[in-house]
Amino acid sequence: MKTVKVVAAVIQDNKKIFATQRGYGDFKDGWEFPGGKVEIGETPECALVREIQEELDTKISVGKKIDCVEYDYPTFHLSMECYWAEIISGDLVLKEHEASRWLSKEELNSVNWLPADLELIEKIKEKM
Numbered sequence: 867m868k869t870v871k872v873v874a875a876v877i878q879d880n881k882k883i884f885a886t887q888r889g890y891g892d893f894k895d896g897w898e899f900p901g902g903k904v905e906i907g908e909t910p911e912c913a914l915v916r917e918i919q920e921e922l923d924t925k926i927s928v929g930k931k932i933d934c935v936e937y938d939y940p941t942f943h944l945s946m947e948c949y950w951a952e953i954i955s956g957d958l959v960l961k962e963h964e965a966s967r968w969l970s971k972e973e974l975n976s977v978n979w980l981p982a983d984l985e986l987i988e989k990i991k992e993k994m
Contacts, residue, residue, distance in 0.1 A: 873914040874901035875951040882968040889964035897977040910947045924956030937982035
């Protein structure tokens, strides 16, 4: 099975977490933490800064690693490194996603998370 290496940003601001809804592909309409694929020769942190700039027109600082989620989807294995992040500049412009929400700790279960992202929710709640 093919492994896809990705990174995800858990962007926190005022005790809320930023979530995005996919606008394309097999997982369209599912909710996720923004991020994307790690390119060859790129560190996860650099990939995350690049992906958030490309997808959301926003510059972030990457904080502590939360976890590395390993998840088997039907056609590929996902290896997703997840980091806390904060906004340095930008307005989180949705370029690839169809919707976004800022979620409080109590609201984290109010969206339909993609399976791999769902595995992070309890760990995030512990740290909020």
